[in-house]
Amino acid sequence: MGEFELIRQYFAAAACARAGGDVVLGIGDDCALLAVPPGEQLAISTDSLTVGVHFPDRCDPYLLGQRALAVSTSDLAGMGATPIGFTLALTLPSVDPDWLAEFTRGLETMAAGCAMRLIGGDTTRGPLSMTLTVFGRLPAGAALLRSGARPGDLLCVGGALGDAAGALPIVLGERPADSAQASALLRRYWSPQPQLALGQALRGRATAALDISDGLLADCAHIAGASGVALQIEQARLPFSDALLAVAGAERALQHALAGGDDYLLAFTLPSAELPSLLDEGWPVHVIGRVSAGDGVQLLDSNGSAVTVSHRGFNHFKT
Numbered sequence: 001m002g003e004f005e006l007i008r009q010y011f012a013a014a015a016c017a018r019a020g021g022d023v024v025l026g027i028g029d030d031c032a033l034l035a036v037p038p039g040e041q042l043a044i045s046t047d048s049l050t051v052g053v054h055f056p057d058r059c060d061p062y063l064l065g066q067r068a069l070a071v072s073t074s075d076l077a078g079m080g081a082t083p084i085g086f087t088l089a090l091t092l093p094s095v096d097p098d099w100l101a102e103f104t105r106g107l108e109t110m111a112a113g114c115a116m117r118l119i120g121g122d123t124t125r126g127p128l129s130m131t132l133t134v135f136g137r138l139p140a141g142a143a144l145l146r147s148g149a150r151p152g153d154l155l156c157v158g159g160a161l162g163d164a165a166g167a168l169p170i171v172l173g174e175r176p177a178d179s180a181q182a183s184a185l186l187r188r189y190w191s192p193q194p195q196l197a198l199g200q201a202l203r204g205r206a207t208a209a210l211d212i213s214d215g216l217l218a219d220c221a222h223i224a225g226a227s228g229v230a231l232q233i234e235q236a237r238l239p240f241s242d243a244l245l246a247v248a249g250a251e252r253a254l255q256h257a258l259a260g261g262d263d264y265l266l267a268f269t270l271p272s273a274e275l276p277s278l279l280d281e282g283w284p285v286h287v288i289g290r291v292s293a294g295d296g297v298q299l300l301d302s303n304g305s306a307v308t309v310s311h312r313g314f315n316h317f318k319t
Helices: 003-012 061-079 097-114 163-171 180-190 196-201 216-227 242-259 272-280
Strands: 023-025 040-050 082-092 117-125 129-139 154-157 208-211 230-234 266-270 286-292 296-300
Touching: 003 097, 003 117, 040 061, 061 082, 061 097, 061 129, 061 180, 061 196, 061 208, 082 097, 082 196, 097 117, 154 230, 154 272, 163 180, 163 242, 180 242, 208 216, 216 230, 216 242, 216 266, 216 296, 266 272
Parallel strands: 082 117, 230 296
Antiparallel strands: 040 129, 082 129, 154 266, 154 286, 208 266, 230 286
16 A cells, blocks of 8 residues: 555545634645634644654554544643644554554544544654644633743642553553553543643633643643742642552552653643632642742642652653
């Protein structure tokens, strides 16, 4: 099967590749055409996933298709954007029709859930990897940035932390996957749900935000640095799922939450006056600390004393 036949059969024919909405022209020409409403801006982000780094060599292609699109779309949630579409550059060691059919089905599932359309991309031969670029839109000037946190703001997250990191030993076959708790963690790893609606609800309310991909401490450091403030995280207020506590125990759950990464939940700073209305609307807001004058990120114990942490998150080029 040639490159263009592969694209036509597995991607151009997919339901998520049909033009519509903000996508005027999708797959088939040299470029896609997007129509952004007057007064709005494009939000664009690119993620690459490589075998052996972001996912194991042998994994379910359906789950991989879901995960690949979800982790990329999560960046749109972190900016408060409404999704439009995505491109996919896929490198394959060989053409396996069964694998491609399942991978495309996974993409379709996540694309439908996120209201995303496949608008283009590329295919090449080589070690398995994929690069996705996602496109969203939002009112001009309304984007959630990392640079607006102010002393006195609350530091919040959008759900229980550490589940995906807790699932990694199961994904790698180092821990059994035969319990309901293990299954719950695996769902968080393979099918993260970008918090798009929460991101949009935070526009005009949150002072800074991002999605947690490399670990809570590492990602909060981005907000602290961009905003020129200190973030203080209260260890006792970190939210954990029952599944993570059952599988990993309290100590490992804490490590997974702080530095494990792959949560794809939102972390954001918020004036305290905004908290009641968000809770009344039912948003999953968990206050885990606050913003203060200074710099960096501190973890505080129940007495308010700083806790020394040796590992703060994932870094591709750390030796």
